[in-house]
Amino acid sequence: MKTIIVCTDFSQEAENAVHYAASMAKEHHYRLILFTLQTVSIHALNAQASAEFFYSQTLKNQKKLEDKATELETLYAVETGYHLASGNFIEELESCIQLHECNFLVMGMAEKTLEQKLLxxxxxxxxxxxxxxxxxIPGHIEYAGIRKILFAYDTHKSMTWSSMNDIYYFINEFNAEVEVFNVSEILEDFENVIHDIDLNSGYDLDDIKYSFKMIQSIEVIKAIEEEIRLTGPDLLTMVPYKYTLAESLFHRSKTAIMAYKNKIPLLSIPLNID
Incomplete structure (x- = not known):
């Protein structure tokens, strides 16, 4: 069965993402796994809390997850499990992905804060x-289906077949139409961009409902935001570019920026380059 992992710390934005994922799971017959990373407060560490204390906290967190899973199964009639972990967030999340063989993850995004901007x-x-x-998922969005996808495509960044396969998976899974939106400082040649997409995907664009738009602008983020405003897509899709250490000193990830600023769900597709 296809599986979604949804990360939750039971905050407001995480709870919203959980219900978004559950609604999606109901419509498309996914299994849902709730992932929570157990953390220890600095006060407990400073007080050198006993092993019994940590054990009791683990039991409480397990019960909380179990109750949430039961609630979702009742409300949405979807198979729901949970995964409680402690340790490094990325390492534990990767373990959860492998264990449950998930298709994709869902995460909620809080409003941008100064701390988030810095760290x-x-x-x-x-x-x-x-x-x-x-x-x-932005904290205010409820699931209402995915019928139109805006794919912000950058011809100057490397793309892999795996990334394009992930994008086509979502297009086909939700029977969505897609607008391929290319923003560049220098206006690209249309035929070259179409050839670039075909070369990277191995798919024939005639197999999907798509439109194509290219504009010239040095303000990529503003251009994407304006296109969202004009066309009203249900989902924005981007492929984050992996900057080198030197490049990261001068460039910020546009995908990360849109994750903070976006008013609609954002699907981040990994490059999967080892």
């Missing part, structure tokens, strides 16, 4: 390190 958060870390598609 980033679990979502932006996962975007660049997890080798599975991640569906990022």
């Amino acid at each position: 980033g958060n679990c979502v932006t870390t996962a975007i660049h390190r997890i080798k599975k598609p991640i569906l990022i």
